[in-house]
Amino acid sequence: MELAQYILLGFQSALQPENLAYCFLGVLLGTLIGVLPGIGPVATISILLPITFKITPMAAIIMLAGIYYGAQYGGSTTSILLNIPGEATAVITCLDGYQMARQGRAGPASAWRPSALLLPGP
Numbered sequence: 001m002e003l004a005q006y007i008l009l010g011f012q013s014a015l016q017p018e019n020l021a022y023c024f025l026g027v028l029l030g031t032l033i034g035v036l037p038g039i040g041p042v043a044t045i046s047i048l049l050p051i052t053f054k055i056t057p058m059a060a061i062i063m064l065a066g067i068y069y070g071a072q073y074g075g076s077t078t079s080i081l082l083n084i085p086g087e088a089t090a091v092i093t094c095l096d097g098y099q100m101a102r103q104g105r106a107g108p109a110s111a112w113r114p115s116a117l118l119l120p121g122p
Contacts, residue, residue, distance in 0.1 A: 023063060023066040031074040080109045081101055
């Protein structure tokens with residue numbers, strides 16, 4: 001029972017409007033930087049780390065998680081459209097995503113995530 005209380009406390013803290021705003025900002029900035037070819041999630045976090053120095057620790061961790069996820073998404077964009085993987089996880093996306101983009105199906109190819117390729121589909 002105590003575990004459920006801690007989980008609810010975590011959701012209550014993470015779903016505060018301020019923390020959601022920092023998450024959205026992190027995903028937006030991470031996607032903008034991560035779309036640059038050759039810059040992966042680790043480099044994106046390194047570049048954007050100083051903007052988390054003046055906010056609360058919880059908001060900073062949430063924002064860094066958003067930056068990481070946004071950079072992963074940005075890396076898949078360059079691997080699908082340009083066939084240039086920004087990090088190791090986008091190499092697999094280059095194989096199928098770029099071929100789909102050449103056939104005019106870049107939209108459906110962008111809906112797939114690099115981690116989703118490892119999971120069984122519906």
